[in-house]
Amino acid sequence: MRSFVLKGHILHSRDKDRIDIFENHYLVCQEGICRGIFGQLPQQYSDLPLEDFGDKLVIPGMSDLHIHASQFSYRGLGMDMELLQWLEHHAFPEERKYEDLTYADRAYGQFVSHIRRSETTRACVFATIHREATELLMEKMEDSGLVSYIGKVNMNRNCPDFISEKDAIADTRLWLQETAGKWENTKPILTPRFIPSCTDDVLEGLGKLSREFDVPVQSHLSENLSEIRWVSELVPGTKNYGDAYAKFDLFGKDGQKCLMSHCVYSDDDELQTMKENGVVIAHCPESNMNVASGVAPIDRYLELGLQVGLSTDVAGGSHESMFRAMIHAIQSSKLRWRLLDQNVKFLSFDKAFYLATRGGGAFFGKVGAFDDGYEFDAVVLDDANLDHPQQITTHERLERVVYLGDERNIVGKYVRGRKLF
Amino acid sequence: MRSFVLKGHILHSRDKDRIDIFENHYLVCQEGICRGIFGQLPQQYSDLPLEDFGDKLVIPGMSDLHIHASQFSYRGLGMDMELLQWLEHHAFPEERKYEDLTYADRAYGQFVSHIRRSETTRACVFATIHREATELLMEKMEDSGLVSYIGKVNMNRNCPDFISEKDAIADTRLWLQETAGKWENTKPILTPRFIPSCTDDVLEGLGKLSREFDVPVQSHLSENLSEIRWVSELVPGTKNYGDAYAKFDLFGKDGQKCLMSHCVYSDDDELQTMKENGVVIAHCPESNMNVASGVAPIDRYLELGLQVGLSTDVAGGSHESMFRAMIHAIQSSKLRWRLLDQNVKFLSFDKAFYLATRGGGAFFGKVGAFDDGYEFDAVVLDDANLDHPQQITTHERLERVVYLGDERNIVGKYVRGRKLF
Numbered sequence: 001m002r003s004f005v006l007k008g009h010i011l012h013s014r015d016k017d018r019i020d021i022f023e024n025h026y027l028v029c030q031e032g033i034c035r036g037i038f039g040q041l042p043q044q045y046s047d048l049p050l051e052d053f054g055d056k057l058v059i060p061g062m063s064d065l066h067i068h069a070s071q072f073s074y075r076g077l078g079m080d081m082e083l084l085q086w087l088e089h090h091a092f093p094e095e096r097k098y099e100d101l102t103y104a105d106r107a108y109g110q111f112v113s114h115i116r117r118s119e120t121t122r123a124c125v126f127a128t129i130h131r132e133a134t135e136l137l138m139e140k141m142e143d144s145g146l147v148s149y150i151g152k153v154n155m156n157r158n159c160p161d162f163i164s165e166k167d168a169i170a171d172t173r174l175w176l177q178e179t180a181g182k183w184e185n186t187k188p189i190l191t192p193r194f195i196p197s198c199t200d201d202v203l204e205g206l207g208k209l210s211r212e213f214d215v216p217v218q219s220h221l222s223e224n225l226s227e228i229r230w231v232s233e234l235v236p237g238t239k240n241y242g243d244a245y246a247k248f249d250l251f252g253k254d255g256q257k258c259l260m261s262h263c264v265y266s267d268d269d270e271l272q273t274m275k276e277n278g279v280v281i282a283h284c285p286e287s288n289m290n291v292a293s294g295v296a297p298i299d300r301y302l303e304l305g306l307q308v309g310l311s312t313d314v315a316g317g318s319h320e321s322m323f324r325a326m327i328h329a330i331q332s333s334k335l336r337w338r339l340l341d342q343n344v345k346f347l348s349f350d351k352a353f354y355l356a357t358r359g360g361g362a363f364f365g366k367v368g369a370f371d372d373g374y375e376f377d378a379v380v381l382d383d384a385n386l387d388h389p390q391q392i393t394t395h396e397r398l399e400r401v402v403y404l405g406d407e408r409n410i411v412g413k414y415v416r417g418r419k420l421f
Numbered sequence: 422m423r424s425f426v427l428k429g430h431i432l433h434s435r436d437k438d439r440i441d442i443f444e445n446h447y448l449v450c451q452e453g454i455c456r457g458i459f460g461q462l463p464q465q466y467s468d469l470p471l472e473d474f475g476d477k478l479v480i481p482g483m484s485d486l487h488i489h490a491s492q493f494s495y496r497g498l499g500m501d502m503e504l505l506q507w508l509e510h511h512a513f514p515e516e517r518k519y520e521d522l523t524y525a526d527r528a529y530g531q532f533v534s535h536i537r538r539s540e541t542t543r544a545c546v547f548a549t550i551h552r553e554a555t556e557l558l559m560e561k562m563e564d565s566g567l568v569s570y571i572g573k574v575n576m577n578r579n580c581p582d583f584i585s586e587k588d589a590i591a592d593t594r595l596w597l598q599e600t601a602g603k604w605e606n607t608k609p610i611l612t613p614r615f616i617p618s619c620t621d622d623v624l625e626g627l628g629k630l631s632r633e634f635d636v637p638v639q640s641h642l643s644e645n646l647s648e649i650r651w652v653s654e655l656v657p658g659t660k661n662y663g664d665a666y667a668k669f670d671l672f673g674k675d676g677q678k679c680l681m682s683h684c685v686y687s688d689d690d691e692l693q694t695m696k697e698n699g700v701v702i703a704h705c706p707e708s709n710m711n712v713a714s715g716v717a718p719i720d721r722y723l724e725l726g727l728q729v730g731l732s733t734d735v736a737g738g739s740h741e742s743m744f745r746a747m748i749h750a751i752q753s754s755k756l757r758w759r760l761l762d763q764n765v766k767f768l769s770f771d772k773a774f775y776l777a778t779r780g781g782g783a784f785f786g787k788v789g790a791f792d793d794g795y796e797f798d799a800v801v802l803d804d805a806n807l808d809h810p811q812q813i814t815t816h817e818r819l820e821r822v823v824y825l826g827d828e829r830n831i832v833g834k835y836v837r838g839r840k841l842f
Contacts, residue, residue: 073810076824077817080751080770094811107810292755292767318748318824327739330501331749332756334713339760346713349501389494389528390515396498403497403739406827 002032002417005045006378008053009394010037012060012369013354016302021394026050027058029376032417036372053380053412057398060368061121061377061415062322063360064311065282066218066261068126069137069150070095071315072111079318083224083291090315095128095153096162104133112140117407119322121377121415122147122364124218124259124282124311126191129153129165131175138179142186145420147364147377151191151218154206158196168198169205176213185416187215189259194220195231195244207249216257217250218282222270223262224293242270242279252277259363261311264288264296274306280363281308283355285328287316295336297344298329302351309360310352323402326352349399380412381405423453423838426466427799429474430815431458433481433790434775437723442815447471448479450797453838457793474801474833478819481789482542482798482836483743484781485732486703487639487682489547490558490571491516492736493532500739504645504712511736516549516574517583525554533561538828540743542798542836543568543785545639545680545703545732547612550574550586552596559600563607566841568785568798572612572639575627579617589619590626597634606837608636610680615641616652616665628670637678638671639703643691644683645714663691663700673698680784682732685709685717695727701784702729704776706749708737716757718765719750723772730781731773744823747773770820801833802826 006029010022028035028045035045074090081089098104115123125141125148127134134152141148152175156165165171172190179188190206192198198206210217222228222241235244242260245251251273252258260274261282274281283298301308311317312325326349333346347355361368367375383401385408392400401409413420427450431443449456449466456466495511502510519525536544546562546569548555555573562569573596577586586592593611600609611627613619619627631638643649643662656665663681666672672694673679681695682703695702704719722729732738733746747770754767768776782789788796804822806829813821822830834841 074813076807076821077813079748079820079824080768080773097811103810110808110810286752289752289755292759294759295756327500328752331707331710334710335716335753335756336760338713338715339757347501352501386497387531389524389531390518392495392498399500400497403500 003030003048005029005041005048005050006053006058007050008056008058008380010058010370011394011398013350013358016351016354016359019350019353019395019398023394027370027378029414029417032376034370034372034374034376037370056411057381057383057394057401059379059381059398060357060361060370061379061413062119062356063122063309063364063368064120064320064322065124065259065280065309065360065363066284066311066313067123067320068314069108069111070098070126070128072114072320073107075315075320076318077315079290086291092160092163098128098130098133101132101136104130104136108133108137108140112144114320116144116146116420117410118320119379119410120146120320121379121413122361122367124149124189124363126151126153129155129163131171134175135179138183138186142183145185145415145418147185147415149187149189149216149218151189153191153193154202155193155197156202157199168202169209172206172209176209176215180213180215190215190217192219192250195241196227196234200248203248203250210250210256216259218259219245219250219261221245221260221263222265225265228265240267240270242266242273246273252279257363261313262288262293262296263301264294271301271304271306275304278307281306282311283308283329284311284313284316285332286318286325287313289328289332290318291316295332297336297341298333298355299345299347299351307359307362308355309363310355321406322356323405326356326402329355376414376417378414379410381409382411383409385409424451424469426450426462426469426471427474427479428471429477429479429801431479431791432815432819434771434779437772437775437780440771440774440816440819444815448791448799450835450838453797455791455793455795455797458791477832478802478804478815478822480800480802480819481778481782481791482800482834483540483777484543484730484785484789485541485741485743486545486680486701486730486781486784487705487732487734488544488741489735490529490532491519491547491549493535493741494528496736496741497739500711507712513581513584519549519551519554522553522557525551525557529554529558529561533565535741537565537567537841538831539741540800540831541567541741542800542834543782543788545570545610545784547572547574550576550584552592555596556600559604559607563604566606566836566839568606568836570608570610570637570639572610574612574614575623576614576618577623578620589623590630593627593630597630597636601634601636611636611638613640613671616662617648617655621669624669624671631671631677637680639680640666640671640682642666642681642684643686646686649686661688661691663687663694667694673700678784682734683709683714683717684722685715692722692725692727696725699728702727703732704729704750705732705734705737706753707739707746708734710749710753711739712737716753718757718762719754719776720766720768720772728780728783729776730784731776742827743777744826747777747823750776797835797838799835800831802830803832804830806830
């Protein structure tokens with residue numbers, strides 16, 4: 001059932017600078033793997049079932065590299081607060097509730113139902129410190145058909161007592177034993193909240209668990225300047241924030257998959273290490289606006305050859321839509337260009353699309369494009385309700401559905417060749 | 422039919438700093454005029470028909486102080502271009518089409534149908550240079566039940582020949598003769614595109630027409646720095662851009678209603694004159710991001726006592742939603758605060774709501790709130806589809822529907838006491 005042909009207008013990123021467009025083409029999926037885009041369907045695929053999407057757009061599924069499932073309940077609230085006020089008023093009291101599995105079931109159910117019908121096919125997710133609720137979320141994500149890394153959060157200092165872990169490493173080890181390898185599409189990812197929230201022994205323990213279980217790592221990095229100063233006090237003798245993660249073997253290197261969110265203020269040394277270690281950057285433009293952190297110089301990072309993807313960062317971001325994240329990435333890059341530094345170009349639409357698809361997809365492997373050999377994640381878009389009196393091009397149709405569309409425009413979704421709807 | 426009572430959760434701005442919330446209250450409309458908010462319905466209104474909206478939210482209608490009806494067709498396109506490229510590629514070729522009334526009928530029909538079902542009850546609108554198409558738009562807006570000022574654009578220099586007026590003043594006079602006083606809800610407003618697009622004699626003629634017909638004026642002001650330098654060359658001997666309008670009697674004063682969009686870079690003298698002359702500022706946050714102009718220091722303008730409203734500025738802005746404009750106002754003010762100037766506070770949610778309702782409504786008179794004596798514009802919001810597992814307050818429900826909602830959440834709309842749906 002995972003072998004078929006789609007017909008329609010196929011769009012994907014050739015590279016970071018350009019979207020390739022194939023009108024009225026065929027897109028082949030064979031056992032969950034993309035076999036490429038064809039103007040004429042090759043003989044060898046002529047027996048596969050074909051679905052003709054006519055004038056609709058078919059794009060790669062999007063990878064949301066940073067989203068807090070446990071914050072989804074208060075998305076769009078407190079969006080005019082500063083970070084600390086927002087953490088105290090919303091984040092911490094809400095996260096506490098996930099010790100109650102009945103609450104977690106309801107809240108995570110809502111999260112999964114929204115993200116399932118969005119343009120996102122893959123996600124890297126923060127849960128809370130609660131092992132059982134995190135496993136419940138993992139079950140739900142597996143049932144959704146999406147592909148995800150899910151993190152049980154680690155946190156045992158600089159937070160209210162009611163969400164501070166008592167035995168972080170033992171509990172995390174148990175969680176890994178229970179979840180690593182259990183599901184086809186859902187995997188654990190080690191998730192220290194950030195350096196200030198974990199004691200040295202926890203960070204060290206997590207580094208070891210990462211190697212022992214061969215699981216990836218995600219966290220926050222260089223989001224704002226006072227946080228960076230704080231980290232340098234907490235982990236003295238390190239060159240920068242990234243170096244503090246590296247000290248505990250949580251910063252890529254030797255095949256460890258590592259994902260770091262924000263990187264608004266990463267210095268040259270930190271960037272160089274990230275490049276050498278293959279650390280992936282999760283750009284969170286809306287969140288960086290909402291909590292007034294700033295704007296990461298993404299075009300510069302791309303020019304340096306760093307690997308960058310995009311994220312909604314709900315609930316620092318208000319909405320699970322990666323289309324909205326693309327808009328925020330472009331808009332905030334323009335204000336950065338205007339107000340701060342004209343040496344870093346603002347992002348084009350094609351670059352934002354790259355970040356949301358091929359750029360972030362790379363964290364999951366061969367994902368985010370329709371190249372031969374890539375895993376087959378696709379989203380079908382119907383933009384017929386976005387009326388216009390004039391002729392517009394297929395590229396313009398894509399731009400318009402990103403700016404004006406919502407989940408109503410998503411009429412088909414495939415993950416690893418499995419049709420979700 | 423314009424006298425009735427609504428029941429529900431009533432919210433409006435007390436002042437620029439605070440939203441007042443009245444749960445399960447009564448809102449009285451008598452012959453199109455609001456008679457206030459009551460916990461118990463006064464005896465004198467007990468015979469009026471009552472509509473009970475239960476748990477829904479009732480807010481004042483919003484005033485979009487700046488929107489280009491003729492650019493609605495390409496909303497959400499070219500959003501990563503710079504201003505001049507965008508004007509040449511989209512704005513000018515598209516505006517030319519409105520010499521064809523068949524095209525104008527289709528395009529303006531789409532514009533009116535969208536804005537009618539949005540949260541906007543009042544708008545100040547730019548059309549094109551074409552008199553007949555502008556009158557067609559005015560007919561459609563009148564039929565919609567919304568209240569608007571509609572401007573036939575004036576432009577006779579620094580633009581392609583195909584959209585340059587040949588006899589601007591005579592044509593504008595004819596337009597005023599045909600439209601001033603013709604409709605209940607739709608009025609003409611003089612609309613020089615901006616100083617660079619009008620010769621001195623046209624600007625002078627428009628100033629005189631404004632007095633002769635007692636019609637208001639709208640235009641663009643101090644949107645970006647190169648534009649400001651250009652204006653100082655085009656109208657030598659003036660202190661600033663605003664002074665150039667003033668030279669032609671197009672800058673408020675002596676009872677002339679005047680509305681200026683953008684004001685990103687207005688200097689102290691310009692601001693002082695605007696305050697003295699009662700010029701209203703139309704803040705266009707999304708457009709100012711999209712064309713990389715910058716961010717107007719709105720909190721400072723409010724502190725100075727200037728009159729400020731909010732606008733979508735489609736198609737510099739991508740969407741007709743004033744909710745989105747509120748979000749953009751908050752987000753861009755945060756980046757301005759972070760990247761440029763921490764002396765100007767970023768906007769709170771309550772302030773953004775004020776701008777969208779009471780602030781902009783003031784351009785239309787007693788509009789944008791539920792005070793006794795105000796014209797009755799109201800929007801009813803059903804947020805039941807915005808699921809959440811926890812209890813949230815009525816204020817939080819409003820914030821959430823602004824961040825997450827769309828036209829599906831707008832289930833009732835009243836303008837001057839007339840129910841549109």
